[in-house]
Amino acid sequence: MRCVLLAFVSIVFMMLDFRAGHLDSIRHSLSLMLHPVRIVVDLPFVAVHWLGESIAQRRELLAENRHLQNEKLETSARLQRFDALQAENRRLRALMESSARVADRVLVSEIMAVDLDPLRHRIVINKGTVHGAYRGQPLLDANGIVGQITHASPVSSEAVLISDASHAVPVEVNRNGLRTIAVGTGDAGKLSLPFLPNNADIVIGDLLISSGLGGNFPPGYPVGSVTQVSPDPSSSFATVLARPAAALNRNREVLLVWSTTEVGSPPSEAKEIAER
Numbered sequence: 001m002r003c004v005l006l007a008f009v010s011i012v013f014m015m016l017d018f019r020a021g022h023l024d025s026i027r028h029s030l031s032l033m034l035h036p037v038r039i040v041v042d043l044p045f046v047a048v049h050w051l052g053e054s055i056a057q058r059r060e061l062l063a064e065n066r067h068l069q070n071e072k073l074e075t076s077a078r079l080q081r082f083d084a085l086q087a088e089n090r091r092l093r094a095l096m097e098s099s100a101r102v103a104d105r106v107l108v109s110e111i112m113a114v115d116l117d118p119l120r121h122r123i124v125i126n127k128g129t130v131h132g133a134y135r136g137q138p139l140l141d142a143n144g145i146v147g148q149i150t151h152a153s154p155v156s157s158e159a160v161l162i163s164d165a166s167h168a169v170p171v172e173v174n175r176n177g178l179r180t181i182a183v184g185t186g187d188a189g190k191l192s193l194p195f196l197p198n199n200a201d202i203v204i205g206d207l208l209i210s211s212g213l214g215g216n217f218p219p220g221y222p223v224g225s226v227t228q229v230s231p232d233p234s235s236s237f238a239t240v241l242a243r244p245a246a247a248l249n250r251n252r253e254v255l256l257v258w259s260t261t262e263v264g265s266p267p268s269e270a271k272e273i274a275e276r
Contacts, residue, residue, distance in 0.1 A: 094142035095255055105258040106140070107131060111251060112156065119186055121164035121248070123147070127256055128155045136216045140255040144222035144245030145169065145210060149256075161248050162223065163188045170213040171223050173206050182208060182223055182242060188249040191224050193240040198231040200238060208242055218259035222246075 095108055107127060115122035127133050129152050139146040139159055147161040160167050165186040171193075172179045178201055182191045196202060206226040212219030224242035231238045 092253065095253055107256040107258075108253055109139075109256050110253050119165065121147075121161035121167075121184065121186070121188065122150075123159050123161065123254075125149075125157050125159060125254060125256075126155070128153045128157050130154050131256075132258065133157045133256055138217050138221075138257045138259075140221060140257055141246045141251050141253075143247060144224070145217060146246045146248060146251065146254050148216055159254075161188070162244060162246075163191065163248050169217060169223055170211045171208040172211040173202055174209050175206050176201055178202060179211050179213070185241075189243055190227075191242040191244055193226075193242060194237060196238050196240050197236060198233070198238045200240075202226060202229055202240060204229055208245075218257065 092108065109125040109127040109131075111123050112126050113124040125133075125139075133149055133152045135149055135152050137149045137152075137157075139148060145162055147159045147164070147167070149157045149159045151158040162169050162182070162184055163186065164184045166184065168181050168183045170179070171182045178196075180193050180196050180200075182193055185192050191208075193202075193208075204226050208223045208225065210217040210219055210221045210223055222245040224244045226240065227243045228241040229238060230240075
């Protein structure tokens with residue numbers, strides 16, 4: 001009887017709702033009351049779906065982040081190489097501009113190795129006798145004289161820098177033509193002029209150029225500029241120091257020079273005086 005009664009009541013409610021919609025307000029109220037229950041029931045499914053999406057998105061973001069990091073590293077490496085190429089281009093342009101001002105034949109050479117002994121200022125370049133290099137040949141950079149070749153092999157050569165303590169260059173003061181010898185001190189930023197008397201006409205800032213005496217270095221190339229002139233009353237000679245014009249400890253390329261008055265490799269006046 002209860003089942004029949006409940007079925008009859010349900011049929012009546014369905015007829016009233018279908019024809020007149022009397023139960024809409026009740027349905028809305030019940031829907032509002034059951035909404036929290038629906039949220040609680042759906043929460044596990046929503047949480048599982050959100051967690052799956054979050055993990056997938058995290059994986060995608062991590063993969064994308066790794067890809068971007070790799071691209072960043074590659075781009076940084078390319079940019080570093082670009083900076084290096086830019087610097088090399090500037091150096092080569094400076095060398096070529098220097099060679100354009102030189103009437104002699106020149107050849108750009110790259111420095112392969114540097115002697116790490118602080119008392120020996122020697123370098124190895126990637127040009128040798130097959131390229132025309134010879135013992136005693138002068139080396140330049142964009143600013144002035146770097147040194148000269150001491151040993152020439154077929155495809156490489158060893159050169160001594162003008163700052164080496166065993167090396168000397170015949171120079172003259174560009175301002176007045178005063179001739180003397182610039183001797184290496186073992187310091188890449190310092191040359192000594194030990195054979196100038198106390199009353200010599202030389203002042204700070206004077207440009208020293210190669211005099212051409214001795215035959216190894218052609219005349220007219222910058223060697224350095226005077227930085228110190230100190231007369232010594234206890235000696236016949238003044239203490240005179242100069243700064244090399246060439247960037248001796250920063251060069252990557254040098255110029256081999258073939259002078260129009262090229263002479264093999266005779267002993268230079270500078271070497272004789274330095275030995276004495």
